[in-house]
Amino acid sequence: MLLQLLQGFTLLGEEWVLWILIALSVASLAVAFERLVFFLTNRLRGVDELEKRLSQGDEAYARQAVEGRRGIEAAVVREALNAGARGPEAVQEIIDGTIARERLRYDAWLSFLGTLGNNAPFIGLFGTVLGISRAFHDLANAPAGAQGSASVVMSGISGALVATAVGLAVAIPAVVAFNFFQRWLKRLTTSATALGHAFQGHLKSTATPRADSQKSA
Numbered sequence: 488m489l490l491q492l493l494q495g496f497t498l499l500g501e502e503w504v505l506w507i508l509i510a511l512s513v514a515s516l517a518v519a520f521e522r523l524v525f526f527l528t529n530r531l532r533g534v535d536e537l538e539k540r541l542s543q544g545d546e547a548y549a550r551q552a553v554e555g556r557r558g559i560e561a562a563v564v565r566e567a568l569n570a571g572a573r574g575p576e577a578v579q580e581i582i583d584g585t586i587a588r589e590r591l592r593y594d595a596w597l598s599f600l601g602t603l604g605n606n607a608p609f610i611g612l613f614g615t616v617l618g619i620s621r622a623f624h625d626l627a628n629a630p631a632g633a634q635g636s637a638s639v640v641m642s643g644i645s646g647a648l649v650a651t652a653v654g655l656a657v658a659i660p661a662v663v664a665f666n667f668f669q670r671w672l673k674r675l676t677t678s679a680t681a682l683g684h685a686f687q688g689h690l691k692s693t694a695t696p697r698a699d700s701q702k703s704a
């Protein structure tokens with residue numbers, strides 16, 4: 488009974504798997520476009536100048552530079568400036584927490600691209616197996632000596648192999664997009680960390696003379 492049910496399932500062929508792959512491909516393109524828009528609208532310009540001003544303690548310039556801006560870099564600078572009065576150690580904790588929180592916004596849907604890139608070839612291979620199974624089933628049930636039965640089977644096998652090709656065609660762009668956004672996120676995280684450390688270094692440099700003067704007094 489179970490074997491007959493499974494055989495009936497395999498006779499469905501690969502066409503429905505192809506439709507699934509096409510739907511996943513459309514979803515992949517939509518996610519990639521949405522992430523591209525998100526990354527572009529959540530970046531901060533003039534980071535090098537901002538880092539220089541932060542290391543010099545120019546808080547007024549830094550606040551103006553991140554005013555109304557979104558993204559991990561702007562959030563780190565804003566939170567670090569707000570926590571400046573609490574000392575360098577507190578600022579470091581604020582920087583780490585802000586980066587961890589902001590990364591979640593950038594990572595959204597990237598796991599979908601990574602999962603699709605890893606598994607789309609297997610979905611295509613599954614469709615190929617189903618198509619080949621149906622082709623051999625048709626060959627087994629063909630009348631003995633029927634003309635053209637072999638060509639029909641070969642045509643079915645070649646059609647089944649299309650599922651594997653489509654699976655690869657879906658997976659490759661997804662993997663490329665996933666790696667691209669991961670590298671972009673890594674650069675943004677590094678930039679945000681550098682901005683936070685620039686301000687933290689200024690706080691440490693101004694705190695040291697105060698501590699020395701208190702000891703001498």
